[in-house]
Amino acid sequence: MIVMELIPIFPKENPRLFAVKYDGESADEYHRIFDLWSDVEYLERFFQDNPEDLSKGYYRYQSVDAAVEKTINDAESLEDYLLYLAARSFRDPFSLQTLFQPLNSHETHLVSMQKSKAKYKKSPWLRLYAVRIASDLFVITGGAIKLTKLMEEREHTQQELCKLDLVKNFLFDQGLLDKDDFEYLKT
Known part of the structure; x- marks a missing residue:
């Protein structure tokens, strides 16, 4: 069994967001992803390694430099919005689910243990992936720059699908199936 830890992200008291810290990693997925999305060298490499997706893919961006700048700005906006939600x-238990939607766009019902994606309209190619525990409780499993229509089209987004399954199975194995089960993690 793969070892992982659930780290409360925000707020510190009575967290609504948790992130997975995978065994052997120095940071949880929330901080790791936002660190990558603000790292100019990483972003330049990513866009240079995916030129077809950048210029001819879903969003059709022509310049690596412009894509890097857009990603950094969009990541900051996404993080600010996520923390705001x-x-x-506390006042609106449905606020987080305005950002986190079912991963499968054909799913119309929101249920516990549902694979979800955070897709912010101001940053269309940035995705956070999470397992929905309740309307106001999510476990972030990872994130990606998604330049293609389908996750199955690229290895880095396929890995995110695997992480969603891995974390969902871990939560089942640990008996963390609903909001009440997370109460002991908050102390």
Whole structure:
């Protein structure tokens, strides 16, 4: 069995967002992803390694430099919005689910243990992936720059699908199936 830890992200008291810290990693997925999305060298390499997806793919961006700048700005906006929604979830328990939608766009019902994606309209190619525990409780499993229509089209997004399954199975094995089960993690 793969070892992982659930790290409370925000807010510190009564967290609404958790992130997985995989065994052997120095950071949880939330911080790892946002660190990558602000790393100019990483982003340049990513876009240079995916020139077809950048210029002819889903979003048709021509310049690596422009894509890097857009990603950094969009990541900052996405993180700010995510933290705003997490703080607001005390008053509105449905605020986080305005950002986290079912991964499968054909799913119309929101249910516990559902694979989800955070897709912010101001940053269309950035994705956070999470398992929905409740309307106001999510476990972030990873994230990606998604330049293609389908996740199955690229290895880095296929890995995110695998991580979603891995974490969902881990949560089942640990008996962390609903909001009440997460209460002991908050202390």
